[in-house]
Amino acid sequence: MATIREVAKTAGVSIATVSRVFNHPETVASETREHIDRIIAELGFSPNGTARSLALNKTSIVALIIPDILNPVFPEIAKGVEDVVHRRGYSLLLCNTESDAVKENEYLAAFLGRRVDGIIIAEGLLDRKGEEQVLGKGIALVHIGRKRNDTWASSVYTDFELGGFMATRHLIEQGFKRIGIIAGPEGQAEQLDKLRGYERALSEAGLPLDPDLVSPGDCEIEGGYLGAKKLLNAASPPRAIFACNDLMAIGAMDAIKTAGLRIPNDVALVGFDNIRMSALVDPKLTTISYPAHRIGTIAARLLFDMIETGTELSEREEIYIQPELKVRRSCGHSGRLQEMFN
Template identity: 55%
Template sequence: MANIREVAKMAGVSVATVSRVLNHPEAVSDKTRKKVLDTIEEMKYTPNGIARSLALNKTSTIALLIPNILNPIYSRLAMGIEEVAHQKGYNTFLCNTEEDKEKEREYIEILLEKRVDGFILISSLLDKGDIDNFRKENIPFVIIGSDLKDLDANIVYTDYLKGAYMATQHLIEIGYKRIAHISGPFKKRDSIQKIEGFKKAMIENNLSIFEGYVIEGNNEIEGGYLGAKRLIKMKYLPEALFVANDLMAIGAMDAIKDTGLSIPKNIAVVGFDDIRMASLVEPKLTTISQPVYKMGLIGARLLIENIEDSKEDDFKQKIFLQPKLKVRKSCGHSHRIREIFN
């Protein structure tokens, strides 16, 4: 098998010129580039990827850490990231942290050893101290879905507090007063912000939050099912539920139906995320839509710009995307908007 020196000798150029053709072809004249590429093809030369990575201090890989690979919201995010990575010539390592901070830390240590060029952390459980330790490695990273206060980093996130406020306010405007909330894990920053948004809307409208009306779920269908079952057994049946994500909202709807109650006649339901299933369940789920695919595209572009131009590291960006309310049948609104399937 030919090596780079033999290719250089056959093409009548230096080894450095062959390397430039392979790694920075724009720096070589068209004539020389064609000559080298023709020689490479003729000699069936295959560059050693590991050697090239060591020489360039670059592996053309990025790591994507997501909390739950089965949640459609994260799959959609990953699609946006992978699209940009593929276009730019990067491979993506996908790691499922299972909402486990220790596992997230372990993955980062392993991936640093594998010399990935950068990280994208989605809905990370890491705190500011963890991130500060991580950044000492001088590896570019982007955070999606979480805003760590006072952290100087590239961050792409949704206004969860506003989205939760919009969902609750919509239920109040329709006429519901006894509104309960099934939250995600209390330790997660997005869960905390959604609880704050829910409470803000209730307080501004002088509505009481009944004892036990904020229940912790696990962001899975069964969490919503069990949470709704608990609420249905309470002395005062909630008139409406705001659920922290669509998977749990779908589980809550199943629990309501299994109890013999009707949606929205007995209990109205609003979710958060606008996953594809939200428009397929019956009744169709009113929800808060966030532009997750766009978040993935933006996050990947920020990371790769940072990898390829170290000067970009001096200009951190916090990109704040606004949520939208998608009104469907589950909330009981009589003038719902046209269904949108996309």
């Protein structure tokens, strides 16, 4: 049974190029792709998971670790990963840590003992020492979340600080000067990045940072409701609120309406994530897009590149996904044309 290495050698290309024919065919020149396809047919190479397992001593199993299965962002990531995994003939193990480092480590220990071919961790807590243990076993590893400078592993990341900055700056551009924030849990680096972006936008606009306008949240609808209620009960309440995820923004909507206020006439609102529900609430929610399904797909393709070519520490890759502002009615924008396409 032919292996991917034999295909690469016969075709006169790298293993990575053969892998891209399966995982990222759009990145391979058509002439090269057709040449490799002919060699694959001649050698009878199959990317089927069972065949690969026998030929390469693989398990045809990959794992995805997420922090919160109830947050719509992470099932979307899981769907993107699973779409690629299924096409590759692999099976997917899905683990939910509830942002608990102990649970994350327990799952990783189980994977190291029972063996999986690759692991994707979304907004995880794994440090460099833990990464070395995973990669040292020859297991491919990809992070999803924020940019990490202290990592050996490959990653698909977005700039959460820039996203927080964009959300706050947009509210400033609408003329708002008292802007509150419903922040995420202090222990989550991605949420702290959004808070830093909020602070930077205020600073660059010459607006003061008022501690009374910073309300803690928990990334849940209930936390958003309580966070908005706290802001609205302040001595000088905000005229606009940035909620650090869409679930909290939806909770904030409920609190604002319960207080007898209108969105955006009395209080404007911006979220973060662009979950499907954000375009269904009334008014439709202005938000920062985090393309979760696409990110999951890219992370899985990157993981399979590593599985096929080996997991050398020196071959770490980073793929950056730019945050994007989705303007809808909740922020108080005057025009409706942009909303039609968001």
